[in-house]
Amino acid sequence: MNDKLTHPYLLQVSDLSYDDIYKIFNRAKYFIDNYKAGTKFDDLKGISVALAFFENSTRTKLSFDLAAKRLSAEIINFQTSTSSLSKGESLIDTLRTIEAMGVDIYVVRHNCSGAAQFLQENTNGIIINAGDGKHEHPTQALLDTFTLYRHFGKLEGLRVCIIGDILHSRVARSDIAMLKILGAEVGLCSPGTLIPRAKDIWDVTLFDTIEEGVAWADTIILLRLQRERMESGILPSIREYTKYYGVTLQLFSKKPGLVLMHPGPVNYGVELDYELSSYPNVLIQTQVTHGVFIRMALLSLLGQYVKQSSKS
Amino acid sequence: MNDKLTHPYLLQVSDLSYDDIYKIFNRAKYFIDNYKAGTKFDDLKGISVALAFFENSTRTKLSFDLAAKRLSAEIINFQTSTSSLSKGESLIDTLRTIEAMGVDIYVVRHNCSGAAQFLQENTNGIIINAGDGKHEHPTQALLDTFTLYRHFGKLEGLRVCIIGDILHSRVARSDIAMLKILGAEVGLCSPGTLIPRAKDIWDVTLFDTIEEGVAWADTIILLRLQRERMESGILPSIREYTKYYGVTLQLFSKKPGLVLMHPGPVNYGVELDYELSSYPNVLIQTQVTHGVFIRMALLSLLGQYVKQSSKS
């Protein structure tokens, strides 16, 4: 089976080729089809995975944890609050220490953009970026596009409109990059203060109003509105944001077949009405379910690099 | 083996019938008789258990953790401090997210009364209440009554006096309810400010002094005195509480055969003299030991609902 990825790490979407992405999708599909309760796959047997989360996380950490468990990995949990980082130990020194204990794969979340890349350049381990500052969150993009692929059957020409705080969103950056690789068309809809000035480097369509975005799109991806944006003066008020950029049942019902996704956690009442939370074609729960399988697929494929190098 | 419980959850004692309780006792006895170091039972093989503790806990969490491990469950640890709750994610959204990852059983502790029931009504998972506010702590009642059952051989007619802060105690509420189902007689002994006004809904005997309670009882259950009660003005002073409601060696020795229990952690020197901590018939350690086996029994019996529904 020659399904190696191009690079022995995943720091950002551009590390993956079109073929790489479909290798991951195919492996995820294999796991979906073959996972039954109690199944343990042997893909990571004898491989140690460190979950190094330097920033709070529920879903991403649990998702990687379950994925690694179901592949029979040895798992090391590493949290900021219980670590020596409070003693001022440097990030790289921490990872080298874990490495010296015989750990192979590092799932890293950090609030500094570039942290994952910095670690990849300075250790021998296989780094998976689970979110670095405002930069990227590539496994979120994998599960988002996989969810669309499963729903629509293909991604070429699909119109996806991302709505909300693009400026501060690593999810948006990763989603845009991966959707373009896969041949989808991307639209953005955001208040002027929440979109990057350098937006023209992306080949995307901009929409002034959410109604226009919805009219154009096959799928809308909502982003979480961080409440601190308002306090910092970027937004006049949450109420005004919700009025112009929140998705209501009325708006969503206008377009039959429209798909809605959100990376979670959702601010219900802000970017999305609660009554939509379990509506048909609102795929938020499906994204979570797919997240575990996509991460199993990624870990499985990257694990082949471990077996080849240090473990032979 | 037809030992299904009446309900596929345990939110409060009234969810259990007399027969349900003895099914759990019998299963716990089976585990006590057959557990040897290193034994792993298969009862929860292929079943995921989330330990969702939104409130600090040592013994209850460890107890469930060990119980689930010894039944071969896949365990997910979920703590407030490392979760997205700090981002304001709602309780129910959190549980739905865990659910979407394929978790079946949720052991939930929360400082709001009713949290467990709220979650049971809004998710498809099997909820076990591991303590919700001042409402109930049903597995504590199971291990308390099981400990008495093992010690006395039967519970009918047994006289149990609960001493201390009844008002704020979920343990007291669950113990009273379960002791009544099992045919025991219940007495209460408490300062007037620490007993609920609506105490008459319980068919219990009230004792003004601890001496009267001890004279009447076969067993006394002490409750932990929360130090913050004094600060809020409900108690004049801890010293006065200890003088009137604390159990000394002298008092305990007066009545041969008297059994003493405490849900822990004990405030030694407040409700109980330290020298009694390892005295015969002081069953505090036995309660802890039984706690693991009772929780194994409960998880095992509830696990049958998982196998039937989502996993077939």
Added chain:
Amino acid sequence: MNDKLTHPYLLQVSDLSYDDIYKIFNRAKYFIDNYKAGTKFDDLKGISVALAFFENSTRTKLSFDLAAKRLSAEIINFQTSTSSLSKGESLIDTLRTIEAMGVDIYVVRHNCSGAAQFLQENTNGIIINAGDGKHEHPTQALLDTFTLYRHFGKLEGLRVCIIGDILHSRVARSDIAMLKILGAEVGLCSPGTLIPRAKDIWDVTLFDTIEEGVAWADTIILLRLQRERMESGILPSIREYTKYYGVTLQLFSKKPGLVLMHPGPVNYGVELDYELSSYPNVLIQTQVTHGVFIRMALLSLLGQYVKQSSKS
């Protein structure tokens, strides 16, 4: 195999005889030679190990965690922040509770000197001291001397100079004691305010300047400088400390064959120049790697006491 240690615990270095230490070294060597990725040894199968860390720790906790996992132990993680200690539960009551759940071995770190011994005297469990206040850190001494043993082939007559804050260092206390048992010569080099007044109880050589220490030594062990020392007025400034006691490439290169160790985490730029971090004969990473194997060895040998007593 008769390789029992003298005592069923490890509280301080003086609990170990010369023979005990080499029994541990030999078992560690066995694990190094036989460990391959994915190997699980059965040494602790059916034995429960509690990691009771009442003080923050990265490397020591991860190291014990991995060691216990690779010996197939059942592992209980116990952290202060999520425990009832915040409710004021006493240390000993906490351990007795864990004990009642069927745990056999306790790896304890606590910021009070003597905590490990106190627990050993008051419980039936097997206690391993993973650092208690300023008192001792015996497994660090085991991995330090093991690293030297593997590097030099023998320890008798080896000259080891410990440099830095001896006064507050449990690592220094344990290293000195173990090096003396193994026949090495010990030197100390420290600012006058950071060396204990009662230093004469140790049979050691004192050096006024780091140059003299380096000239004398085969190996130097640097200690971490706690930044709070300066604030408390014990040190005039970190810059001055670094000037007189920091190790630079220039100093280190002067003496071919000199070995440098550090228990970590290193304050790079204070006690050690960063460019030395991955230099030949700088064995900091090797110490970490050996740490896992030494702890496997210790757990394996102490586990024999469990099998004999409570588990037969």
